[in-house]
Amino acid sequence: MMGSLVHVGGLDLEQALNTKGIDGSILGDELQRIGFAGPMPVGTIKPRAYLELHIEQGPVLEAEGISIGAVEDLQGISWQEITINGVANHAGTTPTRLRHDAGLAAARINTFLRDQLASTSASTVATVGSIEFQPNVINVIPSQATLTVDLRDPDEARLKSAEAQLEEYLEKLAQQEAVTISIRRLARFEPVQFDSKLVASIEQAAEQRQLSCRRMTSGAGHDAQMMARICPAAIIFVPSKDGISHNPGEYTDAQSLLQGSSVLLEVVRKLVAGSMA
Amino acid sequence: MMGSLVHVGGLDLEQALNTKGIDGSILGDELQRIGFAGPMPVGTIKPRAYLELHIEQGPVLEAEGISIGAVEDLQGISWQEITINGVANHAGTTPTRLRHDAGLAAARINTFLRDQLASTSASTVATVGSIEFQPNVINVIPSQATLTVDLRDPDEARLKSAEAQLEEYLEKLAQQEAVTISIRRLARFEPVQFDSKLVASIEQAAEQRQLSCRRMTSGAGHDAQMMARICPAAIIFVPSKDGISHNPGEYTDAQSLLQGSSVLLEVVRKLVAGSMA
Numbered sequence: 398m399m400g401s402l403v404h405v406g407g408l409d410l411e412q413a414l415n416t417k418g419i420d421g422s423i424l425g426d427e428l429q430r431i432g433f434a435g436p437m438p439v440g441t442i443k444p445r446a447y448l449e450l451h452i453e454q455g456p457v458l459e460a461e462g463i464s465i466g467a468v469e470d471l472q473g474i475s476w477q478e479i480t481i482n483g484v485a486n487h488a489g490t491t492p493t494r495l496r497h498d499a500g501l502a503a504a505r506i507n508t509f510l511r512d513q514l515a516s517t518s519a520s521t522v523a524t525v526g527s528i529e530f531q532p533n534v535i536n537v538i539p540s541q542a543t544l545t546v547d548l549r550d551p552d553e554a555r556l557k558s559a560e561a562q563l564e565e566y567l568e569k570l571a572q573q574e575a576v577t578i579s580i581r582r583l584a585r586f587e588p589v590q591f592d593s594k595l596v597a598s599i600e601q602a603a604e605q606r607q608l609s610c611r612r613m614t615s616g617a618g619h620d621a622q623m624m625a626r627i628c629p630a631a632i633i634f635v636p637s638k639d640g641i642s643h644n645p646g647e648y649t650d651a652q653s654l655l656q657g658s659s660v661l662l663e664v665v666r667k668l669v670a671g672s673m674a
Numbered sequence: 675m676m677g678s679l680v681h682v683g684g685l686d687l688e689q690a691l692n693t694k695g696i697d698g699s700i701l702g703d704e705l706q707r708i709g710f711a712g713p714m715p716v717g718t719i720k721p722r723a724y725l726e727l728h729i730e731q732g733p734v735l736e737a738e739g740i741s742i743g744a745v746e747d748l749q750g751i752s753w754q755e756i757t758i759n760g761v762a763n764h765a766g767t768t769p770t771r772l773r774h775d776a777g778l779a780a781a782r783i784n785t786f787l788r789d790q791l792a793s794t795s796a797s798t799v800a801t802v803g804s805i806e807f808q809p810n811v812i813n814v815i816p817s818q819a820t821l822t823v824d825l826r827d828p829d830e831a832r833l834k835s836a837e838a839q840l841e842e843y844l845e846k847l848a849q850q851e852a853v854t855i856s857i858r859r860l861a862r863f864e865p866v867q868f869d870s871k872l873v874a875s876i877e878q879a880a881e882q883r884q885l886s887c888r889r890m891t892s893g894a895g896h897d898a899q900m901m902a903r904i905c906p907a908a909i910i911f912v913p914s915k916d917g918i919s920h921n922p923g924e925y926t927d928a929q930s931l932l933q934g935s936s937v938l939l940e941v942v943r944k945l946v947a948g949s950m951a
Binding site for chain 2: 454489490492507511526527528533536537549617643644
């Protein structure tokens with residue numbers, strides 16, 4: 398979403414062009430190389446509206462047998478890396494009461510997120526996607542555990558509340574397991590509300606074409622969330638098989654693609670005709 | 675403990691000599707190279723008793739301010755590798771109820787071991803020392819988690835019970851989290867009871883030298899556990915700082931080393947004099 402963020406003024410052009418990839422390549426150089434570095438000044442095009450047609454990248458439409466998603470908002474994202482320091486010790490000779498087990502503390506964070514955070518809020522999702530133990534051997538109590546926490550919620554107040562609850566829990570946990578815990582914030586995006594008239598127009602277009610439709614939240618980030626800063630924006634979702642994306646298994650059948658395109662066409666037609674309220 | 679296991683007939687000599695190290699070296703070749711491959715046939719020396727003087731490799735003696743441990747038994751060890759298969763999916767778009775989170779299931783095993791197994795038995799210790807997630811990235815629900823479980827107990831019936839409780843829990847967990855779980859057994863040693871007269875003799879020797887002493891269980895493996903198959907055996911422990919071992923931080927002060935040697939000398943003296951009952 399770097400291009401759209403630059404377009405709306407959220408990121409400096411030079412900074413973006415100087416971005417270095419993990420392979421050492423420079424973004425600006427690569428754009429020149431592939432012929433994508435155009436001459437038009439940033440911000441020249443002032444959109445009347447921004448519509449995005451996308452696969453859901455999630456399992457909801459497929460699971461519910463619904464053809465079209467009218468995306469009314471986009472989750473806020475909070476990414477944190479948590480490091481726990483305990484004491485490495487012999488797995489056989491160290492009594493339970495004398496352990497400072499960084500790996501156990503990491504496990505408690507994971508179950509806290511599921512049992513206390515995600516289960517008590519209908520909208521919050523929480524994921525521990527990556528973890529690493531030190532020294533990571535079978536007969537040594539882990540001295541260090543590093544894990545990532547991905548928290549998302551379409552409501553900023555609830556996302557903040559989830560972050561605060563986690564922080565409070567970590568303080569309690571450090572005491573309980575006699576370990577030290579530190580937090581590094583990796584990324585933070587506030588939730589985005591899309592344009593209510595555009596969302597209603599997507600619903601109407603689906604109805605006109607006798608396609609089942611539901612309002613929904615985007616769990617993934619999209620260019621539309623950046624463009625929403627300067628114009629009315631919304632997203633049309635079509636089902637994606639098993640919710641899989643960014644993976645060779647990603648698949649949406651031809652009929653769904655046609656249905657999504659048809660809804661996009663109808664909303665654009667109304668926008669052009671000025672027939673939207 | 676390979677040498678002592680060969681000596682007591684628990685492992686074939688040729689098999690032991692052909693063992694390949696992780697660096698590709700062959701044990702027999704290395705013994706030749708360093709001059710340790712002697713000509714005496716295995717089993718030639720028939721010990722009257724076997725006594726081992728060792729640092730505790732655990733924190734108990736230091737924590738309790740006791741000078742000598744009279745080791746009366748040695749824990750049984752059960753090592754397992756558990757692999758959980760779930761489904762990789764987007765951390766933002768996948769509702770909690772539709773997740774098959776292999777990482778969460780791994781966390782639940784760790785907390786089960788602490789809260790249900792180790793906390794309800796005074797003698798069982800349980801450790802998850804190593805873990806690995808796939809694909810191990812911040813915004814993807816782990817499709818696979820592999821972890822090791824180290825279970826120990828000085829009582830074979832209780833160790834078997836712990837193994838059975840874990841197996842039963844894993845079946846329940848697979849259902850609950852909609853994942854599949856497989857177990858690979860890596861190692862299994864039964865607990866060892868040391869010779870009660872030798873253990874009493876260690877206690878008496880400590881008392882004669884006015885050294886505080888307690889009976890205890892060895893959590894780590896030792897040659898004495900192999901030698902106990904062919905002769906009376908026991909171990910004398912001295913404190914080790916913070917219980918740290920196999921690590922540059924391993925330390926036992928000179929006074930403790932002298933006290934342990936002095937107890938060893940006294941027990942050997944009694945054995946030689948035939949004054950043990």
